[in-house]
Amino acid sequence: MLGMWKSNAPDEFVCIKFDMEISEGSSLSDVASSTTNSSGRRQNSAEVKEGQSFSMCKRLVQMMQGNIWISLSPLGFAQGMTLVLRFQIHPSYGRAVFSPGTSSEQPNSNPQFRGLHVILADDDHVNRMVTKKLLEKLGCEVTAVSSGSECLSALSSAENSFILVVLDLQMPEMDGFEVATRIRKFRSRNWPLIVAVTASAEDNVWERCLRMGMNGVIRKPVLLQGMADELQRVLQRAREQF
Amino acid sequence: MDILNQLQRQYTDFTALLYREGFVDDNFTQVQKLQDESSPDFVVEVVSLFFEDCEKLVNNMAEALEQQDVDFKQVDSHVHQLKGSSSSMGAARIKNVCIAFKTFCEAQNREGCLRCLQQVNHENTQLKTNLQALFTLERQIVANGGSIPVMQ
Numbered sequence: 578m579l580g581m582w583k584s585n586a587p588d589e590f591v592c593i594k595f596d597m598e599i600s601e602g603s604s605l606s607d608v609a610s611s612t613t614n615s616s617g618r619r620q621n622s623a624e625v626k627e628g629q630s631f632s633m634c635k636r637l638v639q640m641m642q643g644n645i646w647i648s649l650s651p652l653g654f655a656q657g658m659t660l661v662l663r664f665q666i667h668p669s670y671g672r673a674v675f676s677p678g679t680s681s682e683q684p685n686s687n688p689q690f691r692g693l694h695v696i697l698a699d700d701d702h703v704n705r706m707v708t709k710k711l712l713e714k715l716g717c718e719v720t721a722v723s724s725g726s727e728c729l730s731a732l733s734s735a736e737n738s739f740i741l742v743v744l745d746l747q748m749p750e751m752d753g754f755e756v757a758t759r760i761r762k763f764r765s766r767n768w769p770l771i772v773a774v775t776a777s778a779e780d781n782v783w784e785r786c787l788r789m790g791m792n793g794v795i796r797k798p799v800l801l802q803g804m805a806d807e808l809q810r811v812l813q814r815a816r817e818q819f
Numbered sequence: 820m821d822i823l824n825q826l827q828r829q830y831t832d833f834t835a836l837l838y839r840e841g842f843v844d845d846n847f848t849q850v851q852k853l854q855d856e857s858s859p860d861f862v863v864e865v866v867s868l869f870f871e872d873c874e875k876l877v878n879n880m881a882e883a884l885e886q887q888d889v890d891f892k893q894v895d896s897h898v899h900q901l902k903g904s905s906s907s908m909g910a911a912r913i914k915n916v917c918i919a920f921k922t923f924c925e926a927q928n929r930e931g932c933l934r935c936l937q938q939v940n941h942e943n944t945q946l947k948t949n950l951q952a953l954f955t956l957e958r959q960i961v962a963n964g965g966s967i968p969v970m971q
Contacts, residue, residue: 701872701900701903701904701907702868702871702872702904703865703868703869703872703903703904703907703908704903704904704907706864706865706868707849707850707853707865707907707908708907710853710858710861711849711853714853714855747899747903749896776902776903776906797903797906797907798846798906798907799907800845800846800849801849801852801853
C-alpha cells in the first residue's frame with residue numbers, strides 16, 4: 578500500500594508512506610522479532626526486540642528525515658512495517674534524460690532535450706549569446722558563464738544540478754581541457770556529461786577530448802542541427818551505460 | 820498594399836545581395852531563425868553586441884601593433900576572438916579577413932597585420948551600414964502591416 582501526501586512543510590517536499598504487511602514465514606519476520614518469555618505472557622510493544630538490521634534501517638531512514646516503525650498484532654507479533662520518506666521536489670529533468678528519444682525531422686521538437694539543465698561556458702559574448710539561444714531552442718534550460726572558474730563554481734553549488742556542460746575549449750584563463758579534467762577529478766567520472774566546442778580542425782582533438790573524459794565534441798561555428806545531433810548521440814550513450 | 824509589396828521585394832533582393840556578395844553567410848540565417856516571440860529583438864541584440872566587441876578588439880589590436888616591440892601573440896589572440904564571434908554571427912567577410920590576419924600574426928609581419936586591420940575596419944563599417952539598412956526595411960515592412968519574408 579502506498580500513500581502520498583503533501584506535508585505542512587514548505588511546498589518543495591512530498592512525503593511517501595509505504596505500508597508493508599508481514600505475513601507468517603515471510604522474510605520480514607527476521608527483521609523484527611518479538612520476544613516471548615517462557616511463561617508466554619503478552620509482550621508490551623516496548624519490549625519488541627529489534628533485529629540489528631532493522632535498527633540500521635531505522636537509523637538510515639531517520640537520517641533521511643523519515644521514519645520507520647513496526648506495527649504489532651494483538652498478540653505482540655510484528656504484523657506490519659510502515660516506512661515514511663520525505664523527498665524534495667525537483668524539476669523533472671531526470672525524466673528528460675531517460676525517456677526514449679524519438680528522432681524527428683525538427684530538432685526543436687525533440688522531447689529528450691526538454692528541461693535539460695545545461696551549463697554553457699564560453700568567454701566570447703556573441704558566441705555565448707548565440708549558443709545559449711540555440712540550446713534553448715532545443716528545449717534546454719541554460720545557465721551561461723564566461724569562464725572556466727565560473728563554470729566550476731556553478732557546478733559545485735549544491736542547488737544546481739546540471740546534466741550537461743557545453744564547454745568552449747579555447748578560453749583564455751582556464752581552457753576547456755583543464756575545466757574538464759577538474760570536473761572529472763573532483764566531481765564524478767561520469768556525471769555531468771561534457772561536450773566540447775572547438776574551432777580546431779585538428780584530427781586528434783576528438784581523441785584528446787575523450788581521453789580527458791569528455792563525452793562529445795562539436796565544431797565551431799555551431800549550427801542547430803549539429804548541436805542537436807551531437808547531444809542526441811551523447812545522451813543515447815549515457816542511457817546505454819546507466 | 821502596393822507599398823508593402825515593394826518593401827518586401829526590396830527586402831528579398833537586398834538580402835539576396837548580402838549573401839551573394841559574401842557579407843553574411845548561413846550562420847547569419849541561423850541567428851535570424853533563432854529569433855522568436857520569447858526574444859523578438861534577438862538579431863538586433865546579437866548584431867549590436869558583435870559590433871561593440873569588434874570595436875573593442877580593433878582598438879586593442881591597433882594599440883598592440885603601435886608598440887615598438889609588437890606582441891604578436893597578443894594580436895593573434897584578439898584576432899582569434901574576432902574570428903570566432905564573426906563566424907558565429909555570420910559576418911563572413913570579417914571572418915575571412917581574420918583568417919588572413921592570423922597568418923600575418925604567425926609570420927610576425929607587422930605591415931601585413933596593419934593592412935588586415937584596415938580591412939577589418941572597412942568591412943566593419945560596410946556591414947554596419949548594410950545591416951542597418953536591412954533592419955530599417957524590416958521595421959518599415961512591419962509598420963506597413965506586413966511580415967518579413969523568410970530566407971530559404
